[in-house]
Amino acid sequence: MSPISNRKGMTLIEIMIVLAILGGIMTLLLPRLTGQMEKAKVKEARIQMSQIVNALSMYYTDCGKYPQSLEGLVTQDSQCNNWGPEAYLKKSPKDPWNHDFVYEISGSEYSLKCLGKDGKEGGSGFDADITLEDIQ
Structure with a gap:
């Protein structure tokens, strides 16, 4: 009788190699995905500001102020x-x-601003303020 050498499954070393490869791929992709998410948030902020401007216009039309x-x-x-x-x-x-x-608000004029990711005045990149001039 000969021993059966038909192995099924993976060894621990093979599993570790696969995990290392997946980890390397994730290390390369994660910064790109994060950057894309932040770009999407900036676009979303601009859309929200446009909606607020529309609501302010409707309020002004209805109320005169x-x-x-x-x-x-x-x-x-x-x-x-x-x-x-x-x-x-x-x-x-x-x-x-x-x-x-x-x-x-100052009389019949108003200003609207989003302070960006950091929530503070100024900044650059994703931390930069978004103003009405940026959405018009």
């Missing part, structure tokens, strides 16, 4: 019976990094 804060876009304004916030924004807007947008 801009709200004192962005919260005014999602709540009923007691001084404006024409404003129905449920049709425009469902909840108070946050940027893709879960920071508040910076909204300031």
Whole structure:
């Protein structure tokens, strides 16, 4: 009788080699995927800002003034019976990094800004501020 030498399965060394190859591939791909995700968040912030600008325009049309804060876009304004916030924004807007947008009003003018990934003024790359000029 001859011993059966028909092996099924993989040895520990073969499994370790496969894991090392997969780890190397992931090391190369992960930075690219992360960069693409951050680019997508910047685009999403610009889209959200456009939606806020549209809601502000509708608010101004209905009420003849801009709200004192962005919260005014999602709540009923007691001084404006024409404003129905449920049709425009469902909840108070946050940027893709879960920071508040910076909204300031001065008379009949307003400014709107997203502070970027770091949530701080200034910055570069994905940390750069996104302003109204960037979306128009």
